[in-house]
Amino acid sequence: MAQLNLTMACSVVWAIMLSVVSVKAILEIQPEQIHISSTNDITEMVVTWSTFNNTNTSVVQFGFHGNLSYSAVGSSTKFVDGGPEKHTQYIHRVKMTSLKPNLTYTYHCGSPGGWSPLFTFRTFPEGTKWSPHLVVYGDMGNENPQSLGRLQEEVQQGMYDAILHVGDFAYDFDFDNARVGDSFMNQIESVAAYLPYMTCPGNHEEAYNFSNYKNRFTMPNYEKTQNLWYSWNIGPTHIISLSTEVYFFFNYGLHQIKNQLEWLIADLEEANSPEARKQRPWIITVGHRPPYCSDTLTRQCELLYSETVRGAFEDIFYKYGVDLSFWGHEHNYERFWPLYNYTVHNGSTSEPYTNPTSPVHIITGSAGCREAHSRFGPMRYYDAFRSSDYGYTRLQIINDTHINMQQVSDDQDGKIVDKVTLVKTKHGMRWN
Known part of the structure; x- marks a missing residue:
């Protein structure tokens, strides 16, 4: 009986360890550090974010009123900090194109393994006669x-x-x-x-x-x-x-x-x-x-x-x-x-x-x-x-x-x- 209890206890511990590893793996492909930047084209916006494992794909889904009907695909680069631990992350960059001027878009970013929360941004108006x-x-x-x-x-x-x-x-x-x-x-x-x-x-x-x-x-x-x-x-x-x-x-x-x-x-x-x-x-x-x-x-x-x-x-x-x-x-x-x-x-x-x-x-x-x-x-x-x-x-x-x-x-x-x-x-x- 003691041997059986020990075996069961080991199995439980092993299951917990696998669960922790699984959760950690999920978290390391979850997008974070999300920010956007402008280009010189008002129909474009770039989304940049980080993950700590490579996700193989970098995707932004976007649209109006929470309806993410459009999709843009980009790429990622491996970034290793120069410190002694060589802290590593993957920087993802995706450019949204064909955006309409002066409209509010909803978007999220990530990959099939994990998505960011929903965010919004507004494109710039057309032309130069407006007041930024x-x-x-x-x-x-x-x-x-x-x-x-x-x-x-x-x-x-x-x-x-x-x-x-x-x-x-x-x-x-x-x-x-x-x-x-x-x-x-x-x-x-x-x-x-x-x-x-x-x-x-x-x-x-x-x-x-x-x-x-x-x-x-x-x-x-x-x-x-x-x-x-x-x-x-x-x-x-x-x-x-x-x-x-x-x-x-x-x-x-x-x-x-x-x-x-x-x-x-x-x-x-x-x-x-x-x-x-x-x-x-x-x-x-x-x-x-x-x-x-x-x-x-x-x-x-x-x-x-x-x-x-x-x-x-x-x-x-x-x-x-x-x-x-x-x-x-x-x-x-x-x-x-x-x-x-x-x-x-x-x-x-x-x-x-x-x-x-x-x-x-x-x-x-x-x-x-x-x-x-x-x-x-x-x-x-x-x-x-x-x-x-x-x-x-x-x-x-x-x-x-x-x-x-x-x-x-x-x-x-x-x-x-x-x-x-x-x-x-x-x-x-x-x-x-």
Whole structure:
């Protein structure tokens, strides 16, 4: 009898172990870290997600009102983090095509072995004569993501058309053998699965030649530039995403500086042509490290750092009439008067500044992370407004001549602490 009981007990234990293994196998093909991104075609949307085992197929089913009557098939790539455990996952990419403009779609992604929950997204309207609403921020971490809760609520309310994350994610993607990166991507799924989540690299993505950043996202021109730089259009706006990091991590190849510079000039030549400007009069750039700042906590605002970025981009931006540039890196919000070569053009602090080719620079790097706020030094003559509150920036391209911006403070329960309208006139630029 004792022998029989022992045999039965062993059988039960073995059955439980098999069940655990079976459940683990199911979980490892379940989609997670789901996010979408825009292309330069409003009839397309890309869905990117991860599984921890290979599913052999990558599928998105989509349609209207929960009726998933369409299907798109893509592919997956094996991504092995550079840490000692060689943490492995499969990144799936599927492009939906033939989408109709200005409609809300329902979708889920996965494979016959496991599907994601249902999500929705809305395609962009046709043409350029509409008013995109975007939210812009940088420097959001897995720990202390102060702005994420409010952003989740506002995304659910339909306040935005796209998200711009201007570098520094998770803090850091590669930590704990990339498990911090997995956790962060699951955190932002609550916004990034519903809106195009458009990115640029920051210094915190540097590990293993930016491998986590390159692999986890799918930006326009991904196949050629691995998400490091690209441009895309939304309404009357041409948006250029750049890597400031090619100027600071030379061990990954000086050729990247040349490649990005040649691409940038060619892109701006096209975007600044009379025909292109008539269609899309606004040119906006996003990058991580700013060319101007007044922070004193770190060395980032010393001449060595700011001069590097300023020297790389300022003359080009000025020549091709870039209107607005967003940056992160400093954990605060700082808005500048239109600047070129440390000079504020045409006017005094009590009058509107006008200059048709001097960009307006805005630092918005306070969405929340495990690192401290950046501390301001004395206010400079080129500063229009500064805030050390946690928060993010709302950007509305109203029409061909007006852009509205608001800075939201998480420390003050969503209060708008800075509000400004940028206006183009035939004589230049002015502020309201």
